[in-house]
Amino acid sequence: MTASTTCRTAAGKSRIVAVGAIAVAGALLLTGCGDQTKDSDGGGTAKNAPLADKLPKDIKDDGVIKVGSDIAYPPVEYKDKSGKVVGIDLDVAEALGKQLGVEFKFENGTFDTLLGGLRSKRYNVAMSAMTDTKDRQNGIDPEKGTKVGEGVDFVDYFTAGVSIYTKKGETQGIKTWSDLCGKKVVVQRGTVSHDLAKAEAKKCEKDGKGKLSIEAFDNDQQAQTRLRSGGADAGSSDFPVAAFAVKTSGGGKDFELVGEQVEAAPYGIAVPKSNPELRDALKAALDAIIKNGEYDKIISKWGVEDGAVTKAQVNGGK
Structure with a gap:
């Protein structure tokens, strides 16, 4: 964060x-x-x-x-x-x-x-x-x-690094950040995921690929709740956090990781x-x-x- x-x-x-x-x-x-x-x-x-x-x-x-x-x-x-x-x-x-x-x-x-x-x-x-x-x-x-x-x-x-995750079985072809154009992503406010989403949103607009909507929350658990309820297409957070959510939320039935980590730091x-x-x-x-x-x-x-x-x-x- x-x-x-x-x-x-x-x-x-x-x-x-x-x-x-x-x-x-x-x-x-x-x-x-x-x-x-x-x-x-x-x-x-x-x-x-x-x-x-x-x-x-x-x-x-x-x-x-x-x-x-x-x-x-x-x-x-x-x-x-x-x-x-x-x-x-x-x-x-x-x-x-x-x-x-x-x-x-x-x-x-x-x-x-x-x-x-x-x-x-x-x-x-x-x-x-x-x-x-x-x-x-x-x-x-x-x-x-x-x-x-x-x-x-x-x-x-x-x-x-940073990862993207979706609802399980609903990846919508999302594998990279560029795949989020025209979709909605949830993140924790002020994190690297938030920064990456804002940067990608500018690219999506510039390239005419559709608006990337971003909803930011005070903490990552709120973002997960929003995604779980169907209020977004994907979420992003640090890999250990995303992996933990995938393993534990709904007994491992709520989310899945998509694509590879980026921005290792x-x-x-x-x-x-x-x-x-x-x-x-x-x-x-x-x-x-x-x-x-x-x-x-x-x-x-x-x-x-x-x-x-x-x-x-x-x-x-x-």
Whole structure:
């Protein structure tokens, strides 16, 4: 996902993320989220953690990293049927917390408000399937090309592309973005899918292939509901999310993926540029869990091994 003032698109070849083990979470029923969420159970004590001294003093003293996240994006972050917040990001954050001796506390918010939350210091970081792009690093509005903030730094921890999905058995010949001309697509507002849809709509109009209608929602689950009810021809979201919906919605009977992934790019933990010490601490912690094997266990648990990274990188997005 990405905030509305920044574009998630980044050049890169498609990278297919395995979906088999996503079914492990398939039996979980998805629910809506409130304004606040309970934090994960992870973290440790600073005095026992190997990388605690790398943290800024105020965070080390508090023992908490406040995380802004749009917790309605399974399997990356979402609530299970018991109301517990779970997902790839939660597990990665818990593992990082053990290295740093802090607790990652996730606070729920709509995605297009997360960068504002960083600027206002409501959050220490944002972690929400957030794609690392140059525009976001530089605080640039991709549509207007204007400066909207100081930008953020990213600690990249995963790679994912974007997929299109339809109602099962109703693909209407859709395989690529150009096949959406004359049709209606549903997306989450401000995401790379939204950006791609808007760009394709301009191409459709220019080429005289029919209007591409776009309906954007606050979260991906709302978009899925619209498609499921027959209110659109297709939906688009990050591949892990689309694959999870295909596996779980209606017991796997509601949707199907069409075509290949596009726009493979890194997910990153967003950190204010004013806090390089926290950025470097997170990078060191990510490298540590990659080295000790805990990262691979998390990625395998969720069945997304092909999206794994082999080392932490700062600002690797294009």
